[in-house]
Amino acid sequence: MASRPDPGGPIVPCPACRKPAVFAPTNRWRPFCSERCKTGDLGAWASNAYVIEGAAPEEASDPIDDSAEIPRPTHPPGRA
Numbered sequence: 001m002a003s004r005p006d007p008g009g010p011i012v013p014c015p016a017c018r019k020p021a022v023f024a025p026t027n028r029w030r031p032f033c034s035e036r037c038k039t040g041d042l043g044a045w046a047s048n049a050y051v052i053e054g055a056a057p058e059e060a061s062d063p064i065d066d067s068a069e070i071p072r073p074t075h076p077p078g079r080a
């Protein structure tokens with residue numbers, strides 16, 4: 001057993017690149033392995049959230065079909 005430096009915590013796979021990352025206060029990017037992985041993952045997550053937020057349901061009053069409500073003068077009853 002060779003003495004190795006204590007990472008200070010458990011080793012977890014980086015969510016972004018799957019490389020081992022130290023999950024400990026010594027790693028400020030935990031659970032990521034580096035700043036690049038952390039910011040990259042956050043960026044993807046944020047853009048994804050924006051897509052979900054922007055998907056608004058299409059709901060609008062249709063002013064085109066207003067002819068159905070207009071009473072039209074037809075043949076007056078009682079006249080032949």
Ligand SMILES: [Zn+2]
Pocket residue numbers: 014015016017018019032033034037
């Ligand atoms: Zn990484």
